[in-house]
Amino acid sequence: MNDWLRTASRARDDVFSNALDARVGAAADLRPTVYESWRRSRLQGLAPEAVSPVPLAEVEFDGYLARTVTPIVEKRVAALDQSACALVLTDREGRLLRRWVRDPEMAAGLDAKGVAAGFMMDESTVGTTGLVTLLTGSPVLIRGPEHFSELFKQYSCASAPIFHPVRRALLGSVSLICRVADTTPLMLSWVTELVRAIEEALLLRASQRGQRLFEAYTTYNRDVRHPIVALDVTTIITNAAAARLLGGVDQTLLWEHARRSLRERDRGPSSLTLPDGQVLMVDCRPLAHDDADAGAILILRRDPTARAQRPATELTQGASGAAAEASAVEGSPGSAPAASPVHDAPAALPGLVGHSEKWRALCRRAASLRNGPEAVLVLGEPGTGRLAVAQALQDLPDVRVVDAAEAVALGEDGWRGLLASQLGGPDAALVVRHADSLSPSAALATLAAVRRTPPVRLLATARSGAGEPAAHNPLLDSFELVLEVPPLRERLDDFPDLLARFSAEAARGGTPATWSPEAVQALTRLDWPGNLASLRALVRRTLTGRSAGRIGTADLPPEYVARAARRQLAALEQIEAQAIVRALREAGGNKHQAALALGIARSTLYRKIRALGLDLSASIY
Template identity: 50%
Template sequence: MRAVHHARELLDGAAAHMPEKAGAVRPVVYDSWKRSKLQGLDPDSVAPGYYPEIELDSYLTRVVAPLVERRRGALDAAMCALSLTDQDGRLLRRWVPNTSFAGRLDSLSVLPRFSVAESHVGTTSAISLLSGTPVLVRGPEHFSEVFHALSCAGAPIVHPVTRRIVGSIDLTCRLEDTSPFVLSWVVELAADVQRALRDSASRRERLLLDSYLAHNRDARHPLVTLDRNTIITNAAAARLIGGMDQAVLWEHASRAIGESATAARSVVLADGTRVSIETRPVTDGPDVVGAVLKIKQESAREPSRRTARPATPLSGLVGHSARWTALCAQAARIGPVDRLLVVGEQGSGRAAVARSLAQPGPVRLLDAAQAGSSGHERWLRDVETELDGPDENLVLRHVDLLDPALAQATDAALRRRPTGRQVFATSEVGPIAAGRRNPLLDTFVDVLEVPPLRDRLDDLPTLLAALTARSVGDGPVVRWMPDGVQALSRLDWPGNVASLDALVRGLVARCRTGYIGARDLPADVAARASRRPLAMLEQAEAQAIMRALQDAGGNKHRAAESLGIARSTLYRKVRALGLDLSTTAF
């Protein structure tokens, strides 16, 4: 412990300057130290996040409570505390027989509705939620100074059916009372919890089957009964839905039940079929354990409700969501024009859309982002060379990065282009945008806006299939499990399709079984996917912070100044909103 205490000097510097390893510190602890620093935490001032809206009397709490009571004697004989957290590290229940020790934890805000996740307090036994393995954290191994007199042992609770982490069991004691046996005791309790969840899951499946039989009165009409893990369909539904649709249907059912919506709603399936769904909850006492979905395929004679994608205006690209369909329809209406500007967020697929519209003929591509390094004269010479070359359409990427003088010169060069040659440009902003004026953008009359991925999540199953097939190439087929699709559908995807593509390529390269599920996702992705959804105001705040950080190149001091807040306030908001800056490239 003395060696670990001395190694903490590494926390005084910047995260980027921390070495790969610290010999005195176990890798699982040191990796957590580095992540904590990258998230802007200070060992001298951390605070558990407070979440007043979480339900303490949850399904998990009711399973764990009787198991803890059977071990009450062991707890009463020791000065310790046993805690139950959800998958996000938020305390649901705490058992502390000793009032003095309870007061000590109260002063540290280790209380129900407070989060002790790594993103709030740094390294504690709650890192078992990220690693998926039991861990004992002792004294100075904690990231925060305030926990150095304590030790804590934690074990994740893995649902026996979904294999997803649903929470953790953590035992906290004084450092001087630390024993290696506390971890095995916690692991044994977590195993008992998982057995109880397995027994409960069997009951849930029976309830789903009973609900299915009660509603399946006419086999001609598609009917689905499902929860997060199980799906029961009649033959009519089986012909309609595909393997990836379970995730889409469950997300739809969760939203409908949460909003107490009983009226039919429109949903687009993975193959582009549009259906209307009437949702009814399946309950077990006060708990909603699943849903019954009555599905009706929308008639092809109802064009306003049917997927109205024009005939392949964007060949080689996939999508059937409302926003993507609107993009395709707009592209078809615009038709061939001399100049077309394609705008959208970074990574949304602007260049891919431009290349698709420029086909079927040959396409040449130039990137304005390189104009600064290659020089203005070289950029203009390349533009003129491409325009004077063979009969090819030209795509200019990132034209919003051109300075006003070069933008004006580029416009002059484009005006001299041969007749019939189309020019496509991509930009993050349109002609009317705040900030420095760009004369080239002002010349575009026809503008096509590519939606961000978060606004076309209905396309996620189709995109995953297409990107996976491209990554696999001639290799073995790789398929996505519904829980993996469902987890990814909960992310905001600030990097859009480019981030999704990078994730898919990494997962395909590591895949050995032919299937990718939620358990195969990287720890940081799984943590963000399981995090509570942000309210609308929080989403706006999170997006404003991420934009400020991007504009500042990741410099938190400049980002805080641009937002008009103190840097400490920025750190606090990053933690409260659950923003993971360690995996974001600015």
């Protein structure tokens, strides 16, 4: 042991005293696992004398893994009474969840060095330790000077990874720590046997969880004529009726919809549009109210108020200016030919197609006002298609549009002159766009002009909330009938259709690109403050310079992937997420090369991807 310690210490000094890329002869005396970990640690800028575990503000100490491991360890804790050893449990990111130690001196020494529950000890934090097992996926024994940090040279650590027995996903690790003088190869055998017992317990829990899912399925599947789905993150069970209804729908689409319903605690059925355009009503019942990942029962039925649409039929608005909001109107300049309306769909507006509940509600209300004499005000957020809706309310061949945003530049006299030139003609309707931008005096002048020379029909568009008392506008106050266009974030079920239509526009008559369910689901997680205008811009940017094909998550611009993370990211986190996505893309999906380009360990890259909630296409990354 003493000879080995001297050899290892000499190799350590030689490696750490030379440049990072220098070839060191002493490296031949080191195991490749240790040498590569040292190299990665130095690449991240760590110094052996200046690293230590980092305390974390939030750690889930009583999670699924800890609850499974604790009773198994408690049955074996007597082994710790016979020696001055400590046993620690970490999650897959290297965060210490539990520690078992009976020797007071050992406990005090580990406390002083931060080897305690609630601290981070991954390779990017403290360099080489037994937690290198999280990277290699194999049991490992790190002895004394093989540790990167000077803090841990007096200890040896035998560690083994814990994998889920069904999914084979890495869950964490168990490590047995002792003083260097007490090191024995039996440590690794003991830890490996302990992990085997843990994985057997996890298999039993997985079987029980699957059994609960199956029992819930059989409880609801009393009438096989009704489509029923039972699913969680790894398992899906359907009856024949559901299988016929769903066809080859990806489980990701169903689980994402179920998770959103459970997370938002939706009450009552919600609509789900399948990739083929079919619209379903989904009643989501949680298996456990305190655990969104426990699974759910989905009770499916066809939406009687909607009919499946071809992927290329939807409302197309976007970009900017009048052409952007009017692009869904049949025959508008520069747009793809508008789809024919579905004749048996209730209350559909010509040229404007959507399937979501909010959109259908708008269409039903708007259909009752089509081609009538009443003045109508169309409200909505910028980019939602207010102008297209206003134009669809009237079938007259002459529907004139004036933009009130020009009133400031023209002045009131110029604005009155523009109005006078547009008011007149026996069959002309007038749309006052951006009516909320008029000053009170200009609004009053507009109202007086349309009363002197009434158009066949007066329509206007404005931002939602523009008619509130704080923004008094005589023109807006004169409207008794109001339609409000829903924002894109409330039309999630329309995304497949919208993306297909915008892709057809971008193809300019060629074969349009298609969008994977994963990419669609990623985009539905965004807020879209620019609404359809922003979505169309994204499609054009994504498809620029590429031929027709399938668009996956990895094809989206990095900033969109970052913003589509499964949790809300702070500004700095979004910058970090974008850098990771760009590095992965430039490395062709090779995580090792991406980590080197970013100057971090591969373990750190994996941890950051998980921590940031990035949704990366498995086929690429």
